[in-house]
Amino acid sequence: MRFMMIVIPRGYEKAKPGAMPDAKLVAEMAKYNESLHKAGVMLSGEGLHPPSMGARVSFSGGKPKVTDGPFTEAKEVIGGFWIIQVKSKAEAIEWAKRCPMPDGDTVEIRQLQEFEDFPADVQKAAAGEPALREQLEKKARKR
């Protein structure tokens, strides 16, 4: 099963554009990443620029509304993530416990939804419209 480990750095909601973790933390992270790689569990991982460099698109009344960061009302924001493939939630927790996090930071564990987790009707919807797929295939064959 796959889990996302979501990093919630303390105060990152207020970080200035271009804010970066210091070299010491980056070095510790690199070491931690290496341990994930060497254990064969690492699938993917990225760090994110602060929300002050991002934007939010919110939906209300059928219309998207764009707000540029920072988002003053946000209490916690995401600073980065890993996706790991492990045997159990307990193993994901065990890996999260080993993250070299500065004081006050949080790592949240969330399991990725797999196709098999969906009920039959949702599976069907997720599989897409077969007629449309066939049409595309036919079109491609003619090319």
Place this chain on the structure above:
Amino acid sequence: MDPSATHSVANGAIEAVWRIESAKIVAGLARMTRDVGLAEELAQEALLAALEKWPGSGVPDNPGAWLMAAAKNRALDHFRHNKLIEAKHEEIGREAEEGFMPDFDAFENDIGDDLLRLIFTACHPVLSTEARAALTLKLLCGLTTDEIARAFLVPEPTVAQRIVRAKRTLAEARVPFEVPRGDELAARLASVLEVIYLVFNEGYSATAGDDWMRPALCEDALRLGRILAELAPNEPEAHGLVALMEIQASRLRARTGPSGEPILLMDQDRARWDHLLVRRGLAALARAEVLEREAGGSLGPYALQAAIAACHARALMYSETDWRRIVALYDALAQLLPSPVVDLNRAVAVTMAYGPEEGLALVDAIAAEPALRGYHLLPSVRGDFLEKLGRLDEARGEFERAASLTRNAREIRLLLDRAAALHPGLRVVK
């Protein structure tokens, strides 16, 4: 007691720690004791100690170090006890073993080397492939004998016995705990890769049972492959194997329908492929290609198979598959690894690239191969070509024959459905 500790222990925390730490502990102990079997037993004893202690005390801050210390203590007891016996009986043992007391302080230097030694030892050619697979899953993945038995659909005592015998064989053959060098390395690496791919394939297309796939076994093999590629980063075939498994695993969720029936590559919804795994597979293949180019060699069998899988992965639709390139890759593979199974796969690619008549001629040329006797994919492929040529009666017979040759219930169903669909004048109600 810290309530959060109780909570995590109750949730399989010990099992999780074991999954992460066991291989490192066994590997470290094996180097110190020069005995993989003993190392595994000592590690198991440390696990038992944890199971006894941690539910009360909570998981220690550094559980790996705790387990290692517990195992070392038991190792010390073991060797002291042995010495005592030796002294009592005044036996004249072999010199090397009589005075042998492991250096238990020489640990934390490079665990990576120890892990690599452990992989090579567990996959030693002195063992049968079955024994290698069982021992590798046990020592490197931390699987229990029960889990291994369920994975391979054999009774637990069979696996337990396989592991006991394997450990004995390693001891009797005096297999040194080391990474092979020079000329030996290539052959021994091939043995390791073979075991990992065998485990993967047992998960990817289960040879028996009701399930067409057992994805957990694929995940174990992938984990092993990724570990190996990290430990031996300059071996192109290690990356080639990882590439092959990542790309094949990317199709896992598209390979079964709602009721568990197999879906063939051509019918799969490619949007459901795991594109993260595809990307990882293509990256691993690129790494293998760079390493081979730097060494002035050409792609090995796993990298070639990965390159073939990559052709499928890159095609957004089945009709966009570059079959001519696949034929060329199979040509290279057949040269490197002459095998009727490769020829059979090549015939499929030839049919797709150049038409079923040419494919059928190739299949008929290898149909008498003893290695293909009883291989259900031969009549299955032949049936497919005949169907494409409009020779429906013959095709139906081939599908029926294929169904009689496989033990996998899901596959039998698929083949009989294909046969039934070919009844002349009969409209198939699905």
